[in-house]
Amino acid sequence: MPRNGCYDSLAAFLGARGDALLRTAVLLAPGREAGEDLLQEALERLLRKWHKVDGDPEGYLRRIMYNRAVDGFRRQARQPEVLGLPATATVADHASQLDLRLVLMNALELLTPRQRAAVVARYWEQLSEAETAAALGCSVSAVKAASGRGLRALRAAIGPDMEFTPELPRKEAEL
Amino acid sequence: MTRYHAGASDGDAGTTLQAVMSACVCDIRMPGSLLDKAVSRDRARRRRIRLVSGAGVTAAVAATGIVIATVIAAAPRPSGHVASPRPTAAPRVQTAAYVLGQAAAAQVNSYRMISVDQGDGIIYTDVATQQQRIVSALRDSAGQPYYEITTTVGGGAYTETDIDYQSDVYSTFTTSSLDAGSQVTLSSFLPLQGNSNPAVAFQQALEAGIITVVGHQSLNGRDTILIRVNPVNKPGAPLQFPPSSIWLDASTYLVVQTEHFVPDLQGGSGPSATGGKVSWRAIVNQVSWLSPTPQNLAQLTVTPPASFTEIPYSEMAQKYLGPIS
Numbered sequence: 001m002p003r004n005g006c007y008d009s010l011a012a013f014l015g016a017r018g019d020a021l022l023r024t025a026v027l028l029a030p031g032r033e034a035g036e037d038l039l040q041e042a043l044e045r046l047l048r049k050w051h052k053v054d055g056d057p058e059g060y061l062r063r064i065m066y067n068r069a070v071d072g073f074r075r076q077a078r079q080p081e082v083l084g085l086p087a088t089a090t091v092a093d094h095a096s097q098l099d100l101r102l103v104l105m106n107a108l109e110l111l112t113p114r115q116r117a118a119v120v121a122r123y124w125e126q127l128s129e130a131e132t133a134a135a136l137g138c139s140v141s142a143v144k145a146a147s148g149r150g151l152r153a154l155r156a157a158i159g160p161d162m163e164f165t166p167e168l169p170r171k172e173a174e175l
Numbered sequence: 176m177t178r179y180h181a182g183a184s185d186g187d188a189g190t191t192l193q194a195v196m197s198a199c200v201c202d203i204r205m206p207g208s209l210l211d212k213a214v215s216r217d218r219a220r221r222r223r224i225r226l227v228s229g230a231g232v233t234a235a236v237a238a239t240g241i242v243i244a245t246v247i248a249a250a251p252r253p254s255g256h257v258a259s260p261r262p263t264a265a266p267r268v269q270t271a272a273y274v275l276g277q278a279a280a281a282q283v284n285s286y287r288m289i290s291v292d293q294g295d296g297i298i299y300t301d302v303a304t305q306q307q308r309i310v311s312a313l314r315d316s317a318g319q320p321y322y323e324i325t326t327t328v329g330g331g332a333y334t335e336t337d338i339d340y341q342s343d344v345y346s347t348f349t350t351s352s353l354d355a356g357s358q359v360t361l362s363s364f365l366p367l368q369g370n371s372n373p374a375v376a377f378q379q380a381l382e383a384g385i386i387t388v389v390g391h392q393s394l395n396g397r398d399t400i401l402i403r404v405n406p407v408n409k410p411g412a413p414l415q416f417p418p419s420s421i422w423l424d425a426s427t428y429l430v431v432q433t434e435h436f437v438p439d440l441q442g443g444s445g446p447s448a449t450g451g452k453v454s455w456r457a458i459v460n461q462v463s464w465l466s467p468t469p470q471n472l473a474q475l476t477v478t479p480p481a482s483f484t485e486i487p488y489s490e491m492a493q494k495y496l497g498p499i500s
Contacts, residue, residue, distance in 0.1 A: 007210075007214065010210055011210055014205060014209070014210055018205030018209070019203065019204050019205050021205070022203055022204075022205040022209075023200040023201075023203050026200050026203055027196060027199075027200060032203065035203075036206070036209060039205070039209060040209055040212055040213045040216070040350075041213075043209065043210060043213035044213045044216050044217045047213060047214065047217040048217065101199040101200075104195060104196065104199045105199070119192070120196075123192045123193050123196065124193060124196045124197075126193070151192070154192065
């Protein structure tokens with residue numbers, strides 16, 4: 001495939017699916033900047049293997065993102081930023097969207113990369129345990145353990161009274 | 176109001192968590208420049224592969240134990256990559272192991288230098304910082320290159336400036352760097368190798384049987400040592416790459432010329448999974464080395480002429496993605 005064709009195809013694909021992919025990356029990384037870096041790195045890897053991609057590149061791209069996330073994407077750079085939650089963040093009584101995002105991202109930071117990837121795959125992507133296991137390259141029982149522990153860790157981090165209003169937008173149906 | 180209860184079942188919690196996640200990221204939109212950044216970094220990576228692979232493959236030669244020039248007695252073995260090659264110290268016995276030690280030392284010492292890779296165009300590279308300036312091989316009738324590109328990686332940022340002399344335009348952008356700045360991995364592109372210590376990487380390459388020391392060869396009147404690097408071809412793969420060649424300066428052990436082959440797709444006999452014949456095109460690069468003086472470092476930068484117009488990087492990337500990638 002000609003390089004310009006590669007660019008045009010990828011640009012068209014990202015125009016349709018880029019937002020959804022970046023949202024997943026933001027949760028996996030976690031954080032807006034780290035998510036952009038994760039997606040950008042996945043795109044670089046996709047470009048290297050573009051000639052091998054047959055059909056829809058989305059699955060390939062997602063697989064790269066999950067693998068990199070589990071491998072400790074930007075582990076060294078991110079470690080200094082792993083902070084404990086401030087006491088006031090345990091209850092988001094008047095959570096604006098930004099507050100909510102801060103609380104969630106800080107809580108996700110506390111998970112291990114595999115727990116985070118399992119939680120995002122199961123509860124954001126709505127993948128089955130088997131699909132999650134395939135995406136992460138591990139067993140179903142490992143997915144159960146990681147997602148269960150991740151969920152418990154999130155509960156502990158966020159606290160029992162996290163509230164949100166019912167009119168908050170739902171995730172798009174195609175996700 | 177929905178509450179997230181600690182005692183809720185995983186199913187309930189999952190539903191709630193999904194809604195929380197959705198609320199957090201629903202307004203996130205992918206920046207249009209993300210693909211351009213990825214493309215740019217991919218291009219920079221390709222350029223580095225071209226440059227570093229030459230040096231990495233070169234140094235991989237030694238330690239095979241092959242005698243390439245026997246004189247009298249055994250010379251003391253250099254102490255790996257920390258020793259500095261002595262241009263005037265002619266070795267009494269040049270075994271492949273000796274060449275390996277010298278080449279490893281030369282490669283490490285090149286970390287302080289500027290390489291000038293002249294093949295299809297010219298690439299100036301500050302090895303330590305990976306700052307580069309690329310001058311296109313295509314030139315107009317007045318000798319003006321069609322374009323120039325400068326890149327810098329450092330301080331957590333990647334910056335690229337492209338100047339198009341044909342259209343009097345330029346573009347520039349900066350993005351976050353995933354390279355942590357100064358992390359330059361030597362020999363990382365040596366076949367089957369990932370060790371950042373050249374001496375160790377070369378020894379491993381030797382044990383993998385991918386190097387052959389051919390011997391001394393005069394190259395344009397210069398005494399060089401020719402090395403062959405056998406590619407790691409998978410049996411049955413449609414592309415069986417031929418060996419590449421590296422010429423080391425016989426006194427400094429720095430790379431002075433490389434030759435590798437790429438499929439000649441323009442000849443109509445491109446690679447095919449059916450085992451069709453593939454013709455190969457030789458790519459020869461001349462490499463010279465400069466010390467990092469202020470005058471030489473100035474060659475790594477270029478400023479767009481004041482009369483040029485800045486355009487978005489996406490326009491520049493689409494225009495030149497083919498010719499320079």
